[in-house]
Amino acid sequence: MRQALTDPEIAAQIGRGNVVVVAGKANLAALGTLQTDAVLKVLEAWPGAKVLPAYRRGNVVGAIQVGMSPGPGGNSTAKILADAAAGTVKCLVLVGVDLVSDFPDAQTVESALSSGVSVIAVDTFLSPTAQRAHVVLAAAAAGEKSGTVTNIEGRVQTVAQKINVAGTSRPDWMIATELASRLGTDLGFTSVDSVTEAIAASVPAYAGITPAALRDARDGLLAVPAPTGTLQQSGQQAPPASGYDYRVLVSRELYDLGVNNQMSPSLAGLARGMRIHMNPVDLERVGVPAGGSVRITTERGSRVLTVHPDSGLARWTVWMPFNQPGGGVNDLISASGIVADARIETV
The missing domain is CATH 3.40.50.740 (Rossmann fold)
Known part of the structure; x- marks a missing residue:
């Protein structure tokens, strides 16, 4: 976040017009206050920005x-x-x-x-x-x-x-x-x-x-309501990575096991299934080929999943989709944890 706010190219783009921030919870395995704090940081840099909440459902x-x-x-x-x-x-x-x-x-x-x-x-x-x-x-x-x-x-x-x-x-x-x-x-x-x-x-x-x-x-x-108060920074921070465990990222995909999707014959088969993504360098370090299996273990549980290389992920992070065929990830994460970390092992 700090790097993005001070990046000259981003600052130049923002300087060309009005700033609109579309804010949502990108990581279901992290506490929502972290996203709120990030939005407040943006508003400190650009006080006139408009924030639009990216909720999952309509209305x-x-x-x-x-x-x-x-x-x-x-x-x-x-x-x-x-x-x-x-x-x-x-x-x-x-x-x-x-x-x-x-x-x-x-x-x-x-x-x-x-x-x-x-x-x-x-x-x-x-x-x-x-x-x-x-x-x-x-x-x-x-x-x-x-x-x-x-x-x-x-x-x-x-x-x-x-x-x-x-x-x-x-x-x-x-x-x-x-x-x-x-x-x-x-x-x-x-x-x-x-x-x-x-x-x-x-x-x-x-x-x-x-x-x-x-x-x-x-x-x-x-329908724009009047402000009801001022948000304050929570003061919560994600703990630093341990150097051994991986930080867990969980987000939704367009097609999943949601009941509306599953009750539609044309959509029911489009969910891609449960899997785990890792940076290719981390995958090589673990010693598992693309399409192989790894065991992910969190404080809540353990599961064996097919692993895919993903160069878009930062080192020492893993990503999993939410509510997919092959087992939900919600039995591996907690609603009260600031973040979730996991151990990745070969099987």
Whole structure:
């Protein structure tokens, strides 16, 4: 990061116009605060830069802006799962969430789901997590429901229903309305437009973004919330490499074992499979040919994988894809570790 910020060529490119930083979590085996600290370093160098969050799924920005995220003193997913494992959380309501496949810490997920906690899954397909739920509420898929979507810029656009729902599936807002009713609360929603009107009336960033206004805005409308505070550097730093272990990098690929991919006949076979990549110099040092097998061992577990040379990797690092056929990497990493290191051995 420091080298990039002081590189004359990068500085010259940035000096030509506005700076937009697309920030996401590139390494699932590292703590998210490291990415936040990196963004803050960029903003120190270029205070006028705009940051766009590269979330994995669509409409995450919209969900966060209307309040579907931990507030001050709220709990992260990892903390909720730990509390479920400890017995202090009695029920999990999972909205389109496949913890078994998608959370980068299989041990934490298994401890929670095996604790006796009640699980209600609101999902389109029977994902590995939904298969373990006590109750599954079938939700309409994309294309089966109308509403709005907010992209990473904060631009709100309408989406229209194109096909009928399968079976007794219902849009998420209908499911939420009935759940609230059964718990004694009337949300007052009778249509998609009534939900959009409620958001416009109660969420400052969406003030004026009514169904009527959206119908007149071909390119959508911007919902940009006012700043709520100032981020501070966490002070956390990745420990230096040991000189023997390898730093683990884990990231997603376009095609994986995600349930939406796997339920599509044209996409299901495109996942490339579990494997490990190493710098060719490191691979030669280990003494394994390309396409051979190595054993990777972390503090969480061990696995034998096919190894591929990758000159794009720095020395003393290894890369693995997330949620691929042939075994998930989430049983080798932890959601609480700052970074993950591994030992690579021949087999």
